[in-house]
Amino acid sequence: MSKDKKQIYKPKAISGFPEWLPEERLIEQQWLDHIRRVFESYGYTSIETPAAEEIDVLTAKGETDKEIYTLTRLQADDSDKREARIGLHFDQTVPLARYTAMHFNELDFPFKRYAMQKVWRGERPQLGRMREFYQCDIDVIHVDHLPLHFDAEMPAVIYEALSALDIGRIQIKISNRKILLGLLDAMGVEDTIPVTRTVDKLDKLGPEEVTKLLMNDCGLSKDHCEKILHLTTVSGVADIRAITPDNDQMKEGIEELAFVLDQLSHLPEGVIKADLSIVRGLDYYTGTVYETRLLDIPEFTSSVCSGGRYDDLAGSYINKHLPGVGISIGFTRLFDVLRHHGYIKAHKKCPTDVLVILPDEDMRAETAKVAQALRAGGHNVEVYHAPQKIGKQIAYAEKKGIGYVWFPDLGEVKNLASGTQEKANATTWKAK
Amino acid sequence: MSKDKKQIYKPKAISGFPEWLPEERLIEQQWLDHIRRVFESYGYTSIETPAAEEIDVLTAKGETDKEIYTLTRLQADDSDKREARIGLHFDQTVPLARYTAMHFNELDFPFKRYAMQKVWRGERPQLGRMREFYQCDIDVIHVDHLPLHFDAEMPAVIYEALSALDIGRIQIKISNRKILLGLLDAMGVEDTIPVTRTVDKLDKLGPEEVTKLLMNDCGLSKDHCEKILHLTTVSGVADIRAITPDNDQMKEGIEELAFVLDQLSHLPEGVIKADLSIVRGLDYYTGTVYETRLLDIPEFTSSVCSGGRYDDLAGSYINKHLPGVGISIGFTRLFDVLRHHGYIKAHKKCPTDVLVILPDEDMRAETAKVAQALRAGGHNVEVYHAPQKIGKQIAYAEKKGIGYVWFPDLGEVKNLASGTQEKANATTWKAK
Numbered sequence: 001m002s003k004d005k006k007q008i009y010k011p012k013a014i015s016g017f018p019e020w021l022p023e024e025r026l027i028e029q030q031w032l033d034h035i036r037r038v039f040e041s042y043g044y045t046s047i048e049t050p051a052a053e054e055i056d057v058l059t060a061k062g063e064t065d066k067e068i069y070t071l072t073r074l075q076a077d078d079s080d081k082r083e084a085r086i087g088l089h090f091d092q093t094v095p096l097a098r099y100t101a102m103h104f105n106e107l108d109f110p111f112k113r114y115a116m117q118k119v120w121r122g123e124r125p126q127l128g129r130m131r132e133f134y135q136c137d138i139d140v141i142h143v144d145h146l147p148l149h150f151d152a153e154m155p156a157v158i159y160e161a162l163s164a165l166d167i168g169r170i171q172i173k174i175s176n177r178k179i180l181l182g183l184l185d186a187m188g189v190e191d192t193i194p195v196t197r198t199v200d201k202l203d204k205l206g207p208e209e210v211t212k213l214l215m216n217d218c219g220l221s222k223d224h225c226e227k228i229l230h231l232t233t234v235s236g237v238a239d240i241r242a243i244t245p246d247n248d249q250m251k252e253g254i255e256e257l258a259f260v261l262d263q264l265s266h267l268p269e270g271v272i273k274a275d276l277s278i279v280r281g282l283d284y285y286t287g288t289v290y291e292t293r294l295l296d297i298p299e300f301t302s303s304v305c306s307g308g309r310y311d312d313l314a315g316s317y318i319n320k321h322l323p324g325v326g327i328s329i330g331f332t333r334l335f336d337v338l339r340h341h342g343y344i345k346a347h348k349k350c351p352t353d354v355l356v357i358l359p360d361e362d363m364r365a366e367t368a369k370v371a372q373a374l375r376a377g378g379h380n381v382e383v384y385h386a387p388q389k390i391g392k393q394i395a396y397a398e399k400k401g402i403g404y405v406w407f408p409d410l411g412e413v414k415n416l417a418s419g420t421q422e423k424a425n426a427t428t429w430k431a432k
Numbered sequence: 433m434s435k436d437k438k439q440i441y442k443p444k445a446i447s448g449f450p451e452w453l454p455e456e457r458l459i460e461q462q463w464l465d466h467i468r469r470v471f472e473s474y475g476y477t478s479i480e481t482p483a484a485e486e487i488d489v490l491t492a493k494g495e496t497d498k499e500i501y502t503l504t505r506l507q508a509d510d511s512d513k514r515e516a517r518i519g520l521h522f523d524q525t526v527p528l529a530r531y532t533a534m535h536f537n538e539l540d541f542p543f544k545r546y547a548m549q550k551v552w553r554g555e556r557p558q559l560g561r562m563r564e565f566y567q568c569d570i571d572v573i574h575v576d577h578l579p580l581h582f583d584a585e586m587p588a589v590i591y592e593a594l595s596a597l598d599i600g601r602i603q604i605k606i607s608n609r610k611i612l613l614g615l616l617d618a619m620g621v622e623d624t625i626p627v628t629r630t631v632d633k634l635d636k637l638g639p640e641e642v643t644k645l646l647m648n649d650c651g652l653s654k655d656h657c658e659k660i661l662h663l664t665t666v667s668g669v670a671d672i673r674a675i676t677p678d679n680d681q682m683k684e685g686i687e688e689l690a691f692v693l694d695q696l697s698h699l700p701e702g703v704i705k706a707d708l709s710i711v712r713g714l715d716y717y718t719g720t721v722y723e724t725r726l727l728d729i730p731e732f733t734s735s736v737c738s739g740g741r742y743d744d745l746a747g748s749y750i751n752k753h754l755p756g757v758g759i760s761i762g763f764t765r766l767f768d769v770l771r772h773h774g775y776i777k778a779h780k781k782c783p784t785d786v787l788v789i790l791p792d793e794d795m796r797a798e799t800a801k802v803a804q805a806l807r808a809g810g811h812n813v814e815v816y817h818a819p820q821k822i823g824k825q826i827a828y829a830e831k832k833g834i835g836y837v838w839f840p841d842l843g844e845v846k847n848l849a850s851g852t853q854e855k856a857n858a859t860t861w862k863a864k
Contacts, residue, residue, distance in 0.1 A: 007748070008747075008748065008749060008750065009488055009489065009492045009748060010533075010749065011486065011489050011533060011534055012486065013534070014482060014484060014485070014486060017482035017483075017484055017518075019479075019480065021539075022478070022479055025477070025478050025479055025480060026478070028480075029478055040783040040812050041811070042807075042813070042814065043783065043784035044782075045454045045457070045458065045781065046454070046458070046461055046783075047452075047454055047457055048457060050446065050449035050450070050451055051449075051550065051564060052446060052449055052564070053446070054443065054444065054446060055506070056441055056443075057441065067505055067507065068506040068507075069503040069505060069506070070503070070504050070505075070506050071501040071502070071503065071520070071552075071554070072504060072554075073499055073500070073501060073502075073554035074487070074499065074501070074502050074519060086446055087506060088503070098443045099451070101442075102443055102445070103453060107454070108781060108782075108828075108831055108832055112782070112814070118483065120483070120503075122504075122506065132483060132484070142817075147817045149796070149817060263796075263800075266800075315440075316439070316440065317441060317442065318440065318442075319440060349540060350475055350476075350477040350540075351475065351476075351477055352475035364581070364695075368698075375473045375474075379473070380473050380474070380475055381474070381475065382474065382475030382544070385579045385582065386579055399540055400540055
């Protein structure tokens, strides 16, 4: 086929499926590596589950508000359509529950696992809505009883993971749902889910609108609404301890929250904030709940990292009582917002530390030896691909953000940032 | 809902979507980390493309023999069905081509990229057939002309990447398709694809069966078949240089192959083998081709790592001439076969280096400080979760393969492998 007759299909970006340029990807990798390192430093172990689960697994807890992508073979015939249907996971918690149930006898408890995988949601295309994104999760699961101490470990790990990412001040807000649920129980409210979901919107709607919804949609009295809204304004350990509990559940929540806050008192001032307005709309949280704000990134308005304590991880798949606590960083959305608003400065376009100049074709074996010696010293090294003018070779290094060029004919290395050039031995030299 | 009334859905493993236990996953991670480190040490930069591509992109080269999974929203309505269809990528080469075309003006050439992602194929369930697996690819793309030197870099990188994985001796077989294609041209064979595809089966079918197919299905004469089969038996640089070329194409192939072999002469004896029976059935390879055997793993019979040179990476998506060379490790299949046949010995069930004993609840703050000091020294550290009997705490460490236990009350550390216990300072101590 001649070149001009060739059929060209010009690809379009698929809305909600982001991808980065090499220089951005390098930073994404550094961030993911750092998060992983912190997770592992606390003994969390990686599991990786398949992208797909049975639809029956994904929907075992009943209708989900997450949009699921199902998989069908392009050339499917009728016999395929009769096959068990599978779909892409929409979070890492359902797969964790399924995994824990399925491998229960082979796991050691407490099971401390981290997961850093992509998840998919078949959202309608919309600005900022992502259909594919990384989540970075840690969870601890135990059988029958999980010590409260782990509820305090989550924010400590997350603080370490996020604070090295150069994203300014982080604030982790902590509450305990037993306090609000206890209060509602004392008030005689039976259907608590609409109430907690409404209180969860306090941030967005403000107290007046929430009061209106609580009265009109949830049927609460004005008095009860005031009591609830007053509770959500309490923050700080002393104030929490000062709450007079109406029943045992409230009392338990207050004690648990105070314990968790105590355990976190070693973190820098302002990192941890008790905030009873945090309830998380999700019904499966039963105690501690977390949300995380970036105080110096006004463009990032939602919680970058949320989670909480749940009583029963895998009850849909196994007849075991498996309480857990977990937290999840919405990694890709964080990265994308920061990238979009210019908070991420990409300097390098490749992992290369040193470019070895190729002075002429006859020196290829010599340059290869120098490159190998530098690699053995722990450096990432490219040999320039053709014996072109030295200026062109150096320009290539500068354009890609490579820090050093090596002249094998001179036995010298040049630091491109400082401009200094000096004699060096490839076997012993170290990049700064 | 009471516990016994609970609906339990017992999950089944989905055929072709493997997942590992934590101890296996730890080793998988070490292997992937190592491969990545080697790729980066040669200056390859990571790109990560979305799991999904437009179906039009996936099929732009015409019918593919790879089974594609398409994505549909579970609660799709008619307007969704009118949306552009998307499907999961079945390899990393099509996404690379699409990416390079789409970001052409933002990339630097030669573009050296690596990719380590999962790919999906909607295969029918069958023993050993995987529907989700990691591929580890490197490719170099350039505009108009790509130096042959890169054809020699591929096997050097792959040798380094694979030889540290403790999988015995590796043999990378190299050929150049121009030699066979030149010969076919000299013979007047116009439709070369069926011939190369048949020769590619030599390994499986043997020379007699291949001769029969070449004569019956491809219409070759007995004489021509003999000449072709003779060519495929040639190996070793000297024999290759001794071939008398029938035309320029053959001559070019011989020279290129000899150049690549020369460049690789620094690798240990036996790692590189010229083998003209390697043709790779894929039509887009135009020069150098690679296959890789594991000489000490008889259970792994196919090529663990294959690739080659192609003239035109992205011609389906952009009107640029982009030649490239690439190679791909079929990672998950390799890992699974080794795992299945007991070549992988898992010792640790978590990344933890040190378990800090919790002697009693009052010492929690003290143990937390010890743990933090050990983490600052670069160790992965867990604090035991409850002040249980010391023997039980040590048993937990032993079961999970944790190497050391730390007694904060005694200021001592015990090496569980050697049994030695000694005084130690958490700030300065280093695990061996």
